[in-house]
Amino acid sequence: MFKRLLELLGNHFYFLGDLLRAARRYRFEWEEFLTQLSHVGVRSLPTTCTAGLFTGAIMAVQFHMQLKDFGAEAVLGGLNTSGTLREVGPVLIAFMLAGKVGAYTSAELGTMRVTDQFTAVECLGINPLSYLVFPRFLAVSISSVVLLIFGLVISIFGGMIAAAFVGGSNPQQFLSAIPRFATLSGVLLALTKSVIFGALMAQICCANGWWTTGGSVGVGKAVRRTATQSMVAIVIADFSISWIFNGLQRYFE
Amino acid sequence: MISFDSVSKSFGDRKILSNISFEIKSGEKLFLLGRSGIGKSVTLKLLVGILNPDAGKIQIDKNILPTTDEGVLAQVRRNCSLVFQLPTLIDSRSLFDNACLGIRGLSLKDRIQKVSAALEEVGLGHLTENSSNIFPPHLSYGEQKRVSLARTLAVDPAYILYDEPTTGMDPQTARMIHKLISKIGNRKTSLVVSHDMRNALETADRIILIDGGEIQDSGTPSELLKSRHPLTREFLKGVQIGPHHTPHKGPQDV
Amino acid sequence: MNFEMLASLKLLAEILSKSVRWPGSKSFSINQLMDELFDIAYQSLQIVTICVTFMGIIIVLEYSFHMRLVLNDDGLVPGFAMILLVRELAPIVTALLLTSKNGASISAELASMKNTEQIDAYRLLGVDIIESFVAPKVLAGTLATWGLALLSLAIAMLGSLFAAVTFLNFTVGTYTQSMTAFIEVSDLGLLSIKSIVFGITFPAVSALKGLSAEFGAEGVGKAATDAVVACSIIIIIEDFIVTYFYSMF
Numbered sequence: 057m058f059k060r061l062l063e064l065l066g067n068h069f070y071f072l073g074d075l076l077r078a079a080r081r082y083r084f085e086w087e088e089f090l091t092q093l094s095h096v097g098v099r100s101l102p103t104t105c106t107a108g109l110f111t112g113a114i115m116a117v118q119f120h121m122q123l124k125d126f127g128a129e130a131v132l133g134g135l136n137t138s139g140t141l142r143e144v145g146p147v148l149i150a151f152m153l154a155g156k157v158g159a160y161t162s163a164e165l166g167t168m169r170v171t172d173q174f175t176a177v178e179c180l181g182i183n184p185l186s187y188l189v190f191p192r193f194l195a196v197s198i199s200s201v202v203l204l205i206f207g208l209v210i211s212i213f214g215g216m217i218a219a220a221f222v223g224g225s226n227p228q229q230f231l232s233a234i235p236r237f238a239t240l241s242g243v244l245l246a247l248t249k250s251v252i253f254g255a256l257m258a259q260i261c262c263a264n265g266w267w268t269t270g271g272s273v274g275v276g277k278a279v280r281r282t283a284t285q286s287m288v289a290i291v292i293a294d295f296s297i298s299w300i301f302n303g304l305q306r307y308f309e
Numbered sequence: 310m311i312s313f314d315s316v317s318k319s320f321g322d323r324k325i326l327s328n329i330s331f332e333i334k335s336g337e338k339l340f341l342l343g344r345s346g347i348g349k350s351v352t353l354k355l356l357v358g359i360l361n362p363d364a365g366k367i368q369i370d371k372n373i374l375p376t377t378d379e380g381v382l383a384q385v386r387r388n389c390s391l392v393f394q395l396p397t398l399i400d401s402r403s404l405f406d407n408a409c410l411g412i413r414g415l416s417l418k419d420r421i422q423k424v425s426a427a428l429e430e431v432g433l434g435h436l437t438e439n440s441s442n443i444f445p446p447h448l449s450y451g452e453q454k455r456v457s458l459a460r461t462l463a464v465d466p467a468y469i470l471y472d473e474p475t476t477g478m479d480p481q482t483a484r485m486i487h488k489l490i491s492k493i494g495n496r497k498t499s500l501v502v503s504h505d506m507r508n509a510l511e512t513a514d515r516i517i518l519i520d521g522g523e524i525q526d527s528g529t530p531s532e533l534l535k536s537r538h539p540l541t542r543e544f545l546k547g548v549q550i551g552p553h554h555t556p557h558k559g560p561q562d563v
Numbered sequence: 564m565n566f567e568m569l570a571s572l573k574l575l576a577e578i579l580s581k582s583v584r585w586p587g588s589k590s591f592s593i594n595q596l597m598d599e600l601f602d603i604a605y606q607s608l609q610i611v612t613i614c615v616t617f618m619g620i621i622i623v624l625e626y627s628f629h630m631r632l633v634l635n636d637d638g639l640v641p642g643f644a645m646i647l648l649v650r651e652l653a654p655i656v657t658a659l660l661l662t663s664k665n666g667a668s669i670s671a672e673l674a675s676m677k678n679t680e681q682i683d684a685y686r687l688l689g690v691d692i693i694e695s696f697v698a699p700k701v702l703a704g705t706l707a708t709w710g711l712a713l714l715s716l717a718i719a720m721l722g723s724l725f726a727a728v729t730f731l732n733f734t735v736g737t738y739t740q741s742m743t744a745f746i747e748v749s750d751l752g753l754l755s756i757k758s759i760v761f762g763i764t765f766p767a768v769s770a771l772k773g774l775s776a777e778f779g780a781e782g783v784g785k786a787a788t789d790a791v792v793a794c795s796i797i798i799i800i801e802d803f804i805v806t807y808f809y810s811m812f
Contacts, residue, residue, distance in 0.1 A: 091401050103792055110799040117806045118651050122643060135629060143625045147618070148655070148799070155663045155791040163784050168399075176397035176457075179357055179386055180411035180464065188399065218803075222810055237632060272783070276671050279787065283663035284610055291614045298621045302628065302730070 165265025
């Protein structure tokens with residue numbers, strides 16, 4: 057199993073190398089990039105909003121249950137915002153995006169592979185990696201980052217609404233408690249996580265789409281592999297980033 | 310002129326082509342006939358350098374394959390264009406962009422002219438005006454296939470290679486595509502891979518039958534009609550034995 | 564509300580009622596249930612355990628940061644972190660993972676059966692497609708989510724214990740003491756309710772998406788990706804509702 061994992065990692069790096077080399081050598085396809093940006097980005101906005109809203113709300117209810125025993129409801133806004141931004145928010149929203157953006161792109165690229173489109177483009181003297189894959193890679197990574205940040209902002213509102221609902225704190229209290237907890241380091245952590253999760257999702261969905269073999273069944277398998285690999289990668293990256301940030305924070309304290 | 314000189318190719322234990330030699334003269338319409346999955350598509354992929362032969366060489370005008378020289382490969386691919394079995398259009402790009410895909414370094418005006426000429430030739434002239442707003446999913450399968458043909462014509466290659474151009478089509482559309490092949494074949498050298506004997510007899514200048522990795526029979530349509538070779542008789546009966554129903558798996562997928 | 568929505572609600576109700584009655588019906592087969600359980604649970608065992616364990620560790624790390632801000636003391640971290648893990652993260656992470664691993668394939672399988680006219684063929688033979696294909700998946704999905712949530716929770720507890728002892732200044736004794744001080748049986752009840760609700764949701768909604776797929780290869784692909792998104796969103800909303808009602812008591 058360990059050997060297979062190393063092989064997979066090696067293949068991913070190899071693919072990334074090929075992709076970047078092709079992207080550097082050939083013209084950038086603005087048109088394809090913008091089309092994909094609207095396909096994967098704009099269409100995922102409702103999903104991201106819903107996910108963000110409810111993630112914030114769920115965490116607010118959870119934190120409220122824990123804080124009410126201590127009579128510390130005044131800090132609910134801060135604790136909820138910080139907790140959602142730093143940890144639960146990025147992961148849950150990224151899971152949603154992996155299911156939507158990642159699955160869509162790998163299915164699309166996989167279908168291109170099994171219907172010979174890459175070979176056809178290559179026969180016309182065009183590099184399919186730079187022409188078709190790289191614009192998608194960039195579109196997925198950029199829109200994932202933007203969507204994640206958007207979802208996180210929405211999650212603050214979700215938390216605020218839910219807090220008013222369960223009677224923890226009114227919106228004013230909620231908002232005023234935020235700055236004490238959601239410090240610069242918390243926001244930085246959320247941003248770092250968003251950027252890295254976005255890049256990971258783009259890499260994983262493009263590579264698996266590119267590697268598809270074996271007809272429409274193969275496309276299904278590629279989508280499934282994309283989902284699994286994205287989620288494991290997201291959780292492990294999440295852990296590593298949190299761990300490094302914690303270390304840095306201790307160091308600076 | 311294209312010539313295959315004792316070319317062999319196998320995938321693992323499976324021998325696809327063994328020691329095949331034949332020639333395509335300039336201006337000729339040559340049909341390569343055989344059952345499904347016996348290496349007809351592999352022959353085409355060898356010809357454009359997507360696959361490399363295990364032994365033997367392929368000469369296309371002055372260029373010789375296999376080669377590691379990217380420049381030679383690019384030249385071969387400019388000269389011989391492969392029309393794939395599926396339309397292989399890019400769904401996210403407009404009809405115009407798809408038709409322009411192979412054109413290099415021309416002004417927009419020239420490109421529009423080339424594309425409209427190509428679309429006219431495949432009988433889709435009425436779509437030219439709107440071609441930037443039409444996307445492949447809006448078209449029927451036969452129309453998509455014709456657009457992919459127009460894409461190849463716009464490159465203006467000397468040789469056009471067709472991989473199973475009418476497989477999975479209804480008889481009317483198939484006839485129309487064959488008429489197009491015949492028309493285009495009057496000014497370009499064509500190599501068609503197919504298992505459709507009836508249309509081949511109408512369209513081809515010369516037909517080669519392959520089976521078991523070797524050439525079994527060849528000749529002009531009228532010669533083949535008189536041939537006594539059992540495989541030829543079988544194809545002429547219109548009866549196809551062998552694995553039509555095997556799933557699309559094998560050399561084409563490699 | 565238009566006709567299509569009503570029709571799919573009716574189909575959903577049919578799926579749910581037939582799944583509940585399936586264990587008592589004639590077409591019940593323990594072998595089929597085992598096969599489905601193998602597909603859904605066993606194949607996802609590794610990934611679910613890895614993900615939930617890592618989540619547990621991260622929660623401990625992040626909570627210690629917050630606790631030191633609020634109380635200047637992170638002695639309560641294990642208790643708080645474990646409560647969040649039990650009440651929230653174990654069920655939802657398990658359910659989301661199972662959804663994206665299995666939701667798409669359930670939906671694609673049914674959609675391609677519909678496309679190749681197999682569903683019509685079965686109907687003509689008098690086989691109830693929902694009872695014999697969908698109900699086992701719903702039951703297996705429910706059992707799998709519940710079982711995997713509990714199992715991954717147990718492993719995640721060990722993982723976060725390890726993390727707390729290594730990275731933070733806890734001993735095994737202080738950690739378990741703090742942990743057991745907070746967790747109650749009712750929390751395990753909440754975990755069970757959530758995982759059962761989520762476990763019913765993802766096979767049922769995926770099957771619904773698959774059965775109402777459009778024709779053609781794109782229809783199959785669309786059904787598969789739509790299923791994952793729809794299930795994940797519904798699961799998150801259900802999670803909020805269940806948590807909200809639980810907090811009332």
